[in-house]
Amino acid sequence: MQKRFVLLVTALVVAIVMSIAFAAVFSYYPVSIAIAPTSPPVRFVTGSNANQPDLGPGNTIEVSIGSNETSASLTIHPTYQVTYYKNVTLIVNGDTKAYSIYLRVASAASLPPGATAYIYVYSKGASRSLSGYPTPAPSGYVAAVNLASTGTTFIGSLAGGSAYEIDVYVYIPEGVALPATPATAQLLLIATPSGETPP
Template sequence: MSRGMKVKVLLILAAALALLMVNAAVFAYYPVTVTVTGVQPVILELGANAGKDDLGADNRIVVTLGPKKASASITLHPTYQTTYYKNVTVIKNLDSRAYYVAIRVNDFADPSVFTEASLIICASSGATIATIDLTATGTSGWFGPLSAGDNFSLDFRFNIDEGVDLPSAETIGFQVIYSPQNVEAAP
């Protein structure tokens, strides 16, 4: 390559690098203000069977709600074969508009222990709206609508085969998601 050609290549490379540095060194900022005003149109409440007797001596169906009723901790005591817990917790709509509900399972029940672990969502009429598999992570589709002033109750069904040991402390975690729309999936 001739000396003139080398100089041209070096000049082109220098110009390209200079252009990159110029573009990388310029930043523009536009101000945006976000006003956040909190509301709580949907709450969790104790179900009709919260606090009632459970299986085993001195065991109860324990439901502890967060101070603003935006979280719940539930303790259940299933046995072998099928155990069904009815109306343990309630999702209550306090608003004048309807909401759609979805469930996201984050911490699943161990499938080597539970042949079935299900969350059953029931309308206030008692009809089953959705059954959520608690042995796998994931987000359900939207169900509802949960009408203004109405509620959905949460039931649980567990099946444990006699060939496995009963769990001493199995934690299952899920989120109740609600939205005024049912077109876009929950992020």
């Protein structure tokens, strides 16, 4: 009986010690975080060819910029072979300091077999030249973004007060069936004043 009592007391002591050893303890320290929003330093602006006539009856190069200039929507109407859209929108740095600019294709466009679609980024006011036969391609651009593949592309360091012009290039080989619904790519514009790679 005494032995059972000793064992019971021992087990109780062990249980108490274990509960103390594994008890959770929390210290709370006050921290103040002030969230002070600012106007967007990098923004979208319509290009010189935004909402101008496009291929096909009644079509336009549709460019819509959000009310705070932090979103953009483009709809284009290419045809077979190469269709090139020049200066449809701009990325403008309204700040005094430089920003590293990235474009991330979050959702790739599902194109017809053999077709390609690219965004070509140019410095503001840069001349364009497409060369080659039978499928001309541009040159002299700052960066190219493949709309048919997901990933993040570093565009460059955009100085304060400067802008990038956005062109769109589409190639559809003759003979393939045109899609019944638009092939849509979804992108993110990423701007940072730091040299860190965006997460």
